[in-house]
Structures are given as C-alpha cells and as structure tokens.
Amino acid sequence: MGRRRGLMSEHFKEELAKELGFYDKVKQNGWGEITANEAGSMVKRAVQIAEESMARDKT
Template sequence: MHKSIMSENLKTEIAKRMGVYDTVSTRGWGEVSSRDCGKMVRTAIEIAEQSAGSR
C-alpha cells in the first residue's frame, strides 16, 4: 500500500471544485482521467503556494 501525499479531505475538496466528485463518489478515484488528475495536482500546488505565502 502506498501513502498518499494529499489528504483525502484535500482531494475531495479539489474534486468538488473541478466537478469530478460525482465520478469519484460513484466509481472511485481510478475512474478520474489522467488529465483531471494532473489538474488536481496543479490545483493542490497552487493551494500550497498560497498557504505558504500567507504565513
């Protein structure tokens, strides 16, 4: 089993923002496209940078 870098809460929040949460909730993370996964990673990086900048 591998450890996820993003928390489940963060992944869920980003999936909801992107409109792919319905896919996740009904079919699982494995059904999210590679393109959307890449967008999720970029969004997570943006959130982390914003968080680091506000400290």
C-alpha cells in the same frame, strides 16, 4: 510491497474534486476512474493552494 501512503488526505482530494467538477464521478466510481487530465488538474490546484498558503505565511 505495501501501498504507498498518499500525500493528500482523502478529504482534501474530495474537496479538490468538488472544486474541479468531477466529484460525482469519484463518488460513484472511485478514484481509479478519473482521467490523467483530472488527476493533473488536482495536483496543479493542490500546488497552487500550497503556494498561496506559503505566501500568506511569509507576511
């Protein structure tokens, strides 16, 4: 079974990691080294960005 394709682009994930302050860890050790809390923070922020975008599109 192949790997499932991610929903977020690599660039978007990197930008989120930079914004949330753990990009250096990702850059040095890869995505496998982030904590569950950090991953959750990324998802939460991505949802916030999507909601903001949808709200702007409605106006």
